[in-house]
Amino acid sequence: MSSSNDAWLNSAGGWHVGFAVIGLLTAGMAFPLSPPAHEIAAIFLLVVLSGWYAATGAEAIGAGMIRTGPARLGVVYLLGAVPLTLLILWFSSAGALVLFVLYPHIWMMLPTRWAAASTVTTVCAVGAIMVVREGFTPGAVLLVAGISAVCLLLGLGLGAWITRIIRQSTERASTLAELEATRAELAEVSHDAGVLAERERLAREIHDTLAQGFTSMVMMLQALEPEIDTDRAAAQRRRALLEEVARGNLAEARSLVALLTPTHLESAPLAEAVERLVVQVGRELGISATMRLHGERRQLATNHEVVLLRGTQEALANVRKHSGASSVVVELGYERDRVTLEVRDDGKGFDGTEHDGFGLAGMRARVAQVGGTMQLAAPSSGGVSLLVDLPTGGVA
Known part of the structure; x- marks a missing residue:
């Protein structure tokens, strides 16, 4: 199956634009939400993540790395992207925006079970970071737990939707491939049938024209031989008729070669x-x-x-x-x-x-x-x- 038929490949440019927009928003929000030192660290990590995405993630999406098992390039990208995202979140709460592209990437590049496990692990890590950042007060723990639960449900829901879209895209690609193969087979069968029909048509044309004309000529030649010695006038008439039939056969032969209407109907x-x-x-x-x-x-x-x-x-x-x-x-x-x-x-x-x-x-x-x-x-x-x-x- 050609990956060019996959819906994700057709929308790869949109995913790249989305990553760029999220990156710019994260950078813009990091300044007012974090201390100066943390701002610099968050921006630096965001730049590193963008470079990592350009080097591995963009290629993984563009190449349609969707398989029944984990795609190597996608796994390599996620092994770098997940820790970098968590570190950005550690230094600035604006890093939470990056999760909006990280979760779809997880579900796009991993099979369902791996994607679900990675989503749960990432949500738990995000919750732990938020608890540590806000302190271990009961209110903070409950707030983080609630937010984590919502994020988990949203992540799993989004993942299920993405998985369904991928499956539909794959099925469509498979169906298109089958249709193309069937069309090729039908074209071949139609061609063979056309060749056979044309052979039968030509066989009928030759039988109904040339073969009959030659048969007539043979019969006239057989009748001509005894008339040559016994009835010269009849032989002359027979010879003239024989010439007429031969000329007619020649015209029919030319008509068949040129695939024209029968010569009798032309004149x-x-x-x-x-x-x-x-x-x-x-x-x-x-x-x-x-x-x-x-x-x-x-x-x-x-x-x-x-x-x-x-x-x-x-x-x-x-x-x-x-x-x-x-x-x-x-x-x-x-x-x-x-x-x-x-x-x-x-x-x-x-x-x-x-x-x-x-x-x-x-x-x-x-x-x-x-x-x-x-x-x-x-x-x-x-x-x-x-x-x-x-x-x-x-x-x-």
């Missing part, structure tokens, strides 16, 4: 971007590919448009790779508070057991991040139907 609104993907898959596979728009199209939040675009890409990639379909229909519907995307094909479907590869799992995660739902089904009429439903909150 066209969502509906047009989806239609372009549908037309492209129809040209690649030579099948009927239809895009239907329902409702009045409107600008959506970027993350919603990205989810719908990537969903279209993933669904069409599955049509391209697995379905063997002869037709595919993509429907984009705009409603007041939601937007839907449905992709249906007439392919071979699946056996009723959903097998989420990375693509479907990634799409499901994307949809969930924006509060939407995704359903995958195999209608009795055949093929596969994928439905994405995103809430938009009615914001146009």
Whole structure:
């Protein structure tokens, strides 16, 4: 625990000022209350005490010498300060003022049991000095006893208050240290979570763009080889389409590097971007590919448009790779508070057991991040139907 968090360190300057003020008041009151020889002795001892405080006591307070056991520098200071204070009191009753700083110092620099014992011992010594100074008359003894009792109670009360303040200060410092450690741990956990989330996001982006594009290119290359010898015109068309897909993949790669919006959405609104993907898959596979728009199209939040675009890409990639379909229909519907995307094909479907590869799992995660739902089904009429439903909150 750092001592800089201790309340006593923050108020050390105030304690130094208090000692100086008490010292000046004691010196001023010593002249009218004591014989000349005693005045000189009291002032000399007061100067010695001030020097002792400057050499040891001030450093003890400034360094926050508060421990479960006695602090060495504080003990050294008190071993000199207590006798010097009693001697000042012996030569001048004005020395009693010094007790107002001595008792707090005792409780600040010693643990509770030691401080209580030192306070009782000091009060008894003060009482003895006063009895000797005033004489051993019954009245003087009773007066000194009463004053000593009051001083003892005040000293113990002040000590208890100081001890409580010190304990609260220590507890606050400990709590602050724990909070700082917890904050550091949370920052590290948050950083790790952010790194993991970013890795997952990039993995989904690469799968939904580059990986699908490369898959499409491989399939077109496989279809191109037999067409080179048998149908030159078809091969030329296939080559042009292959070049188009490759350029699109290159643009997507640059977009990922720059962390930009998907290139399809940069050059066209969502509906047009989806239609372009549908037309492209129809040209690649030579099948009927239809895009239907329902409702009045409107600008959506970027993350919603990205989810719908990537969903279209993933669904069409599955049509391209697995379905063997002869037709595919993509429907984009705009409603007041939601937007839907449905992709249906007439392919071979699946056996009723959903097998989420990375693509479907990634799409499901994307949809969930924006509060939407995704359903995958195999209608009795055949093929596969994928439905994405995103809430938009009615914001146009």
